[in-house]
Amino acid sequence: MTRRDPNPQVSVAGQMLRSPEEIARVLNSLVMRGETIVSDLDGGKRLFQSRMRYVDPARNYIIVELSADDSANQALLARPRATFHAEPGGWRVEFAAAGPRPTYPDEGPAGIRLQFPEIVSGHRRRADDRVEAPRRALRCIIDEAGVMPFDGTMVNVSKGGIGFLQYDAQISLEPGTVLKGCRIDSADGQSIVVDMEVRYSQLTDLGDERKVHSAGCRFLNLSDEDAERIERMFGLKS
Numbered sequence: 001m002t003r004r005d006p007n008p009q010v011s012v013a014g015q016m017l018r019s020p021e022e023i024a025r026v027l028n029s030l031v032m033r034g035e036t037i038v039s040d041l042d043g044g045k046r047l048f049q050s051r052m053r054y055v056d057p058a059r060n061y062i063i064v065e066l067s068a069d070d071s072a073n074q075a076l077l078a079r080p081r082a083t084f085h086a087e088p089g090g091w092r093v094e095f096a097a098a099g100p101r102p103t104y105p106d107e108g109p110a111g112i113r114l115q116f117p118e119i120v121s122g123h124r125r126r127a128d129d130r131v132e133a134p135r136r137a138l139r140c141i142i143d144e145a146g147v148m149p150f151d152g153t154m155v156n157v158s159k160g161g162i163g164f165l166q167y168d169a170q171i172s173l174e175p176g177t178v179l180k181g182c183r184i185d186s187a188d189g190q191s192i193v194v195d196m197e198v199r200y201s202q203l204t205d206l207g208d209e210r211k212v213h214s215a216g217c218r219f220l221n222l223s224d225e226d227a228e229r230i231e232r233m234f235g236l237k238s
Contacts, residue, residue, distance in 0.1 A: 016121050016175065016176055016197075016199070017121070018118065020057040022120070026093060026122070027062065029088065030052045030086050030088065030093070031051075031054070031055060034051055035052070035086045036049055036050070036051060036086060037049070037064065037085070038085055038086070039082045040083075040202075040213075041082070046069075046071065046072050047069075047072065048067050048069070048073070048075065048076045049067055049072070050066065050067045050112075052064055052065075052086075053065050053108075053111055054107075055116075056116070060116040061113055061114065061115060062114050062117070063103055063111045065112075066110055073112065076100050076112060077100050077101065077112065080099070081096060081097070081099075082096065083095070083175075083201070084096070085200070085202065091122055092202070093120060094121045094175050094201065095117040095119065095121070096117060096118075096119070096174040097115055097116070097117050098115045099114055100112050100113070100114050101113055101114075119174075121175030121176065121199055140152045140182060141183045142165065142179055142182050143180055143181070144181045144182060144183050144193075145180040146178075146179060146180040146181065152167045153165070153166040153167070155214070157230070157234050157236075159230065159231065159236055160218050160219060161199075161217045161218035161219045162216070162219075163216060164214040165216075165217055166214050168212065168213070171213060172201075173198045173201050173213065174198065175198055175200055177197070178195060179195065179196045181193055181195065182194055182195065182196050190229075192229055192230060192233065194219050194226065195221060196220060198215050199218055200215065200216050201213055201214065201215040201216075202215075
């Protein structure tokens with residue numbers, strides 16, 4: 001039942017793919033490779049692990065196989081939308097899909113059907129040198145000019161963006177989400193306000209039964225002045 005791509009190569013190169021043709025090529029690569037796809041559910045308390053089975057951009061849907069864990073299947077079906085990730089060949093591919101529901105009887109073995117994703121993101125290696133954020137300069141108010149501001153923890157930063165942004169496990173940010181007016185406060189009283197775009201996210205286990213989400217974000221429309229301030233604030237290389 002799988003629609004096969006004659007050239008099923010994962011080629012996302014740190015991009016945010018939005019055209020149906022490009023998205024279908026990447027998702028079909030996951031089908032052909034038999035890659036495991038994962039969705040973190042219930043704030044990381046449950047994982048849905050499965051494989052992509054069918055991709056149809058023309059009719060705007062995808063099908064994933066059922067997980068071996070029936071409770072994970074039920075948890076996914078109870079959600080209006082879910083974010084999935086796969087890690088083929090050193091890449092991290094991430095996408096969100098809405099409207100999960102059981103497949104129809106004429107669609108082959110039982111599975112879960114979802115709407116075709118609008119965005120697929122890919123991440124491999126860092127484009128800029130990164131440094132750890134100073135321990136006393138951890139406060140970052142995320143999306144302060146947006147709909148739902150929240151506190152985050154900066155782990156490292158580069159000229160291009162925040163390397164990993166840790167936040168509460170109940171908060172889920174999808175690739176492509178734009179965070180408006182994020183304010184970074186340093187220990188010496190300086191602050192900088194920037195817009196950022198979420199490039200990828202993942203659930204991180206802190207090792208003490210606590211889980212947080214981590215996201216890689218890139219700065220948007222950063223002025224030369226603000227770029228220089230970030231370099232000075234974090235001691236980045238020229």
